[in-house]
Amino acid sequence: MCWICHAKTSHPAAADRPLWSPRRAFLLAAGSAVAAPVLAQVDVGRSSSMRNLVPAEQLEQAAQQQYAQLLAEARAKGLLAGDGNPQLRRLRAIAQRLIPYTAQWNERARNWRWEVNLFNSKSINAFCMPGGKIGFFTGILDQLKLSDDEVAMIMGHEMAHALREHARERLAKTQATGMGLSLAAQLLGWGQIGDVAANLGTQLLTLKYSRDDETEADLVGLEIAARAGYNPQASVSLWQKMMSVKGSQGSASFLSTHPAGPERIQQLQANLPKVQGLYERAPKG
Ligand SMILES: [Zn+2]
Numbered sequence: 213m214c215w216i217c218h219a220k221t222s223h224p225a226a227a228d229r230p231l232w233s234p235r236r237a238f239l240l241a242a243g244s245a246v247a248a249p250v251l252a253q254v255d256v257g258r259s260s261s262m263r264n265l266v267p268a269e270q271l272e273q274a275a276q277q278q279y280a281q282l283l284a285e286a287r288a289k290g291l292l293a294g295d296g297n298p299q300l301r302r303l304r305a306i307a308q309r310l311i312p313y314t315a316q317w318n319e320r321a322r323n324w325r326w327e328v329n330l331f332n333s334k335s336i337n338a339f340c341m342p343g344g345k346i347g348f349f350t351g352i353l354d355q356l357k358l359s360d361d362e363v364a365m366i367m368g369h370e371m372a373h374a375l376r377e378h379a380r381e382r383l384a385k386t387q388a389t390g391m392g393l394s395l396a397a398q399l400l401g402w403g404q405i406g407d408v409a410a411n412l413g414t415q416l417l418t419l420k421y422s423r424d425d426e427t428e429a430d431l432v433g434l435e436i437a438a439r440a441g442y443n444p445q446a447s448v449s450l451w452q453k454m455m456s457v458k459g460s461q462g463s464a465s466f467l468s469t470h471p472a473g474p475e476r477i478q479q480l481q482a483n484l485p486k487v488q489g490l491y492e493r494a495p496k497g
Pocket residue numbers: 213214215216217369373421426429
């Protein structure tokens with residue numbers, strides 16, 4: 213899983229849904245895989261076509277509803293940063309620099325309504341839901357004392373999960389192997405859309421990504437940030453900081469899901485030369 217993306221929440225209605233219908237799914241499966249852009253510097257190959265089992269539009273719609281619910285809950289508890297919050301303004305400024313480089317990884321992103329919000333929580337956490345709904349927790353900014361370059365690396369990583377449709381792929385694989393319940397079946401026409409959104413949103417927030425997905429998000433995020441003028445070296449310093457908080461509050465999931473911290477850093481270091489030129493030619497903020 214992506215410990216950065218992982219937000220702890222649950223929905224009691226998630227378990228009692230009708231079963232997935234593979235036949236129906238395959239009838240509706242269509243479309244081509246998202247290829248890496250021709251000019252990409254990092255090598256991440258093509259996305260799995262299996263993700264086509266889950267309609268992108270409905271996944272994005274469900275994410276939007278879940279995101280709105282999260283905002284409403286946080287606002288009600290006084291935990292949502294207002295528009296004038298300096299840290300939120302900083303996050304939104306960084307997002308504005310990254311967004312122009314997202315569509316080359318996924319054409320759908322041209323029509324996404326990107327949003328960035330800040331939750332007041334000690335948790336070291338951040339996420340980007342399908343459709344471009346971004347959340348940061350104050351804990352990740354404060355505890356790691358992130359520079360703008362490092363924030364850009366995290367944001368790029370999370371954007372990359374959404375752009376490469378890792379959630380969609382993960383949900384499709386879960387359904388296709390018969391291990392999951394009915395989320396995709398509902399997407400394909402069963403049940404009310406409100407229920408679909410609630411269940412889907414729940415899964416989005418508890419989704420576990422593979423190590424390959426994590427690597428892909430690291431590299432795609434690195435390239436997006438470099439093109440936007442953020443120093444690629446920050447990807448290394450970021451993960452060194454992540455390593456340094458091992459054992460402190462909020463980092464338990466890091467220990468359990470990212471045992472190969474040095475490997476992650478080495479992989480990023482190996483890719484720095486590929487994006488250095490992009491960074492040097494990029495407009496600087
Ligand atoms: Zn991740």
